[in-house]
Every structure is written in C-alpha cells, then in structure tokens.
Amino acid sequence: MEATSSAPRRLLLVDPCDHCRRILPHLEEAGWTVSSQNLDQALAASYDIGLLRLRGDHLERAEGIKHLISRSGTEWIALIDPLTDTGAGVDEFIGEWFFDAVPLPVDLPRLQGLLGRAFGIARLRGIGNRRGDQNELLGQSRPLRDLRKQLARLGPCEKPVLIVGESGSGKELVARTLHRMSRRVAGPFVSFNCGVLPEVETANLLFGHQGKLASANGGTLFLDAVHELPPGQQERLLSCLRSKTLRHADGEVLSLDVRVLASTREELSDLVEQGTFHPGLCQWLEQNRLQITPLRKRQGDIALLAGYFVDLYSLEAGRRPSHFSEEALAAMVRHRWPGNVRELASRVRRGYALAENGPIEADDLGLQSAPVDGTLLGTLEDYKRRAEYQALCDALAHYSSNLSHAAKVLGVSRPTFYRLLHKHQLL
Structure with a gap:
C-alpha cells in the first residue's frame, strides 16, 4: 500500500x-x-x-x-x-x-x-x-429557504432554541450557525451529547467545576440529543437555567451567562406525557423551535449538495472535478436518505474515492435503483401527481445549474416550470 x-x-x-x-x-x-x-x-x-x-x-x-x-x-x-x-x-x-x-x-x-x-x-x-460547514446549508428548496430565514431571525436573540430533526439532518450545524449569528460569536461554543454516558458521569461532565455549563459561560451550550438526558439531571438543569447560577457540592456558586440550544429527534411533548421528560424543561426549551426538513422531502437540493461535496473533494485533491453518471443521479433522487445530509456526504466521499478518474456510478455510492412496485397505491390523480413530482426531481437532478434547460427538456415554459416547483415545494 x-x-x-x-x-x-x-x-x-x-x-x-x-x-x-x-x-x-x-x-x-x-x-x-x-x-x-x-x-x-x-x-x-x-x-x-x-x-x-x-x-x-x-x-x-x-x-x-x-x-x-x-x-x-x-x-x-x-x-x-x-x-x-x-x-x-x-x-x-x-x-x-x-x-x-x-x-x-x-x-x-x-x-x-x-x-x-x-x-x-x-x-x-x-x-x-x-x-466552513455552513456550506452544507446549501439549497434552494422552500424548506431550506424558510430555515435560513428562521436562522436570521433567531440567531441574534438570547432565548433558547429547540432544533428538531432526524439523524444526520444537520442539527449541530444549525446550532453552530445560530451561535455565529449571535452576539456571543466571540464566546465559546460548547457541545454536549446527553445520551452517551451513564447518569453519574453525565452529571459530573455537565455540572462539574470544569463541566460543560461552566465552560460555556459567556457563550453557547448545545445540548445534543436532549431527549436522552437522564431524568435525574433534567430538573437540576432547569434550576440552573432559571436561576442563572450553578451550585457545586462544595457550596461554590457560579453565575451563568449561557445561551442554551438543544436538539432532539423525538417530540418532547410526547415524552412529557410518557413521564420521561420534565415538563418545565420542555416548556423552557420550546420557547423557540426550528424544524429541519429531511433530505428526502427536499429532493431538489440533493444534486446541488452532492455536486458541492464532490467538487470540494476534487478541489482539495488537485484533481479534475468528478461527475455523476445518469444512473447515479437517478439513484440519489430515489434513495430515501435515512441519514440525511450526513449520509449524502459520506456516500459522495466513498463514491469519489472509488470512482478514481471516471464518473461516479450508483455502485460507487453504494446505491441501487429501487425496484418498481406494481401495487396500486391510489387514484389516477395520485399517480399523475407522483409522476409530475418525480419528473421535476429528475430534471433538477440533471440540470440544477440550468433551470431554463430543465424546463425545456420537460417541454414546459420557464414560468410553468417555476409554478410546478413551488406547487411541489421543490423551490
């Protein structure tokens, strides 16, 4: 080797x-x-x-x-x-x-x-x-444009924000963006995963003298997977946030100036009803809420993001930019992306490495075209709507950098193409 x-x-x-x-x-x-x-x-x-x-x-x-x-x-x-x-x-x-x-x-x-x-x-x-990871917020779909507007509105404020989204959808990236947009940008950004360590270690790492809360003073504390915070620590966290103080076991009291951002892939209100999440902490965190739309529901962004990642890796390697084959583009559009943008970046990295000097194929990405399901799944109008949606997604996958050409290929005018994109929330 x-x-x-x-x-x-x-x-x-x-x-x-x-x-x-x-x-x-x-x-x-x-x-x-x-x-x-x-x-x-x-x-x-x-x-x-x-x-x-x-x-x-x-x-x-x-x-x-x-x-x-x-x-x-x-x-x-x-x-x-x-x-x-x-x-x-x-x-x-x-x-x-x-x-x-x-x-x-x-x-x-x-x-x-x-x-x-x-x-x-x-x-x-x-x-x-x-x-700069902020480039992973690239996209022109309506959900992503709405997200950027919300980030611009919530970034400068001091209230907590609950970021809700699936695994790999970019919750920490959104939190870091909020921090960069805040007056705390010169302060620390401290991230803590709430669900990895046993409860005793979680308490020490979060509330200790050199813990995450103390380290985030003057900046932002990001509580990743806050739904997994041990129940015994939820009330203590809420008390610290409300009083803006951190009381140590030795009697020392530290004044806190911390903005809290949190992420979850679960609905906290459901956990409150189940008795596994503190209602007061839920109310505190839900003062502002950001919902990240999964990648499979903004298919118009897939080709743009994939192109960004492969261009980045090609640029850094000093190689000519790679491109995706027709099969690869179709496979990406049809894939469900359970891991969202993180999965897309990972698969493009893998495809870039395996393709060497040729086009990136579906196999390089570890993807295969999904078989066609012949089962009837709705009315004729349902089929027409799905076919229209898929045609738009395919056009965006192939011609995302030239929407006029995409409209021409579909045989519609540019205004009609934009109207259809808005109808299906792809732009």
Whole structure:
C-alpha cells in the first residue's frame, strides 16, 4: 500500500477479535501505528482512521457507535463478524456511518487499499470542515429557504432554541450557525451529547467545576440529543437555567451567562406525557423551535449538495472535478436518505474515492435503483401527481445549474416550470 502522507498514520482498532490481532503486524509493516480499545474507551483515543469489528451486540448499542463516529471527524471501516445478521437494516447502518465494510476473515490487500483511500478522504474531510460547514446549508428548496430565514431571525436573540430533526439532518450545524449569528460569536461554543454516558458521569461532565455549563459561560451550550438526558439531571438543569447560577457540592456558586440550544429527534411533548421528560424543561426549551426538513422531502437540493461535496473533494485533491453518471443521479433522487445530509456526504466521499478518474456510478455510492412496485397505491390523480413530482426531481437532478434547460427538456415554459416547483415545494 502506497503511503498517502509522510506524517504518521494512526489506526484505532475497536473491539478486535483474535483474527484482527493477527493482521496487526501486516498493518504496522504498511506504515500504520495501531492501537486497540474497546468501544467504551474509544471516545478518548487519538487516531486518523477507525476500524471497528462490528458484532451483533454492537447493533444493540448503535447510538454509542454513531456518537463515536460523528465525534471522531474521520472515516471508519467496519469488519463484519460472520455471525452478524447482515439484513437490510444493517446494510443501511453501514452505508450511512462507515466508509466501507470488509467481511472477516479479512482480505488483507483489500483492507489495505481501503485504509489508504479512507485516509486520503479523511484528510480532505478535515480540510473541508475548516473551509466552513455552513456550506452544507446549501439549497434552494422552500424548506431550506424558510430555515435560513428562521436562522436570521433567531440567531441574534438570547432565548433558547429547540432544533428538531432526524439523524444526520444537520442539527449541530444549525446550532453552530445560530451561535455565529449571535452576539456571543466571540464566546465559546460548547457541545454536549446527553445520551452517551451513564447518569453519574453525565452529571459530573455537565455540572462539574470544569463541566460543560461552566465552560460555556459567556457563550453557547448545545445540548445534543436532549431527549436522552437522564431524568435525574433534567430538573437540576432547569434550576440552573432559571436561576442563572450553578451550585457545586462544595457550596461554590457560579453565575451563568449561557445561551442554551438543544436538539432532539423525538417530540418532547410526547415524552412529557410518557413521564420521561420534565415538563418545565420542555416548556423552557420550546420557547423557540426550528424544524429541519429531511433530505428526502427536499429532493431538489440533493444534486446541488452532492455536486458541492464532490467538487470540494476534487478541489482539495488537485484533481479534475468528478461527475455523476445518469444512473447515479437517478439513484440519489430515489434513495430515501435515512441519514440525511450526513449520509449524502459520506456516500459522495466513498463514491469519489472509488470512482478514481471516471464518473461516479450508483455502485460507487453504494446505491441501487429501487425496484418498481406494481401495487396500486391510489387514484389516477395520485399517480399523475407522483409522476409530475418525480419528473421535476429528475430534471433538477440533471440540470440544477440550468433551470431554463430543465424546463425545456420537460417541454414546459420557464414560468410553468417555476409554478410546478413551488406547487411541489421543490423551490
């Protein structure tokens, strides 16, 4: 395997098996510095690329894996245990969160090649993040335009904001944008995931002398997955927010000047009714609410975002910009995007690496065109509406940079094309 950088390349192997340990000398000979950790210890490790032996019990702790990967800022490869159930749900999970997957026992040349490509893409990913994640709010769909208007309105205010959206839809990105638009922009932006650690550790990390609340003083505290905050800590948090003070066990009292932003993929009001979320904290957080529309409901933005990501990776690699094949564009439009923009970025990174100098194909993205379902699903008008919607999405996927040409291809005037886009909320 050719070295992609003169700098040391650090590989973290999580929950290795005996076979995994036997291949370590070969990886070290190829220039990798390898360390091993279990899943619970991996958050504190330092590395360039992650390698996880994916077992059946890991899927029962999927949130822990998602948190590890999202916080790592790099690429991960899964080693699939032969006993792991590789059903549709597992395939979607791997496609959304991992650069690629290799079955055990490992084909060593294939793994080495994947590690080299993942390392190159991880470097581009880091450069891309420094260029400004706000570009991931690109899009001209009506939901995204409305979101940008809400951000402009809520950014300068001091009240809390609850950001509601599916996994991968960009909730932390929205929170960081709100922080950049606020008077607190020169202060710290502190992020805390509420659902990863046991309750005692959560309390120490959130309310301790050097905890997240204290660290965010003068700035913004982002409570990610606030619906998973242990019930025992919800009332304490509410008390701190209302009193604007943080009381430590030793009697020390710290005055708080913190704006709180929170995210959730659950409806807090439902959790209040179920008795698992504090009603007062729910009311406090819901003073302002931002709803992020999932990517599958703003298909007009898919091609634009995909083009942005692939152009970024091509630019940073010093290569000519890649392009998507017709099949790839159609596959992206038809995919349901359960992982939203994060999944799109991940699949484009993977496709960019695998396509090399040719067009990016659907297979490179890990996507296949969905089979046509012949079951009757509504009236003739329903079919007409769906066909019209799909035609618009296909036109946007192919000609998002030239709407006049898109209208011409569909055989309608430009005003009619815009009217149809607004009708289906694609613009």
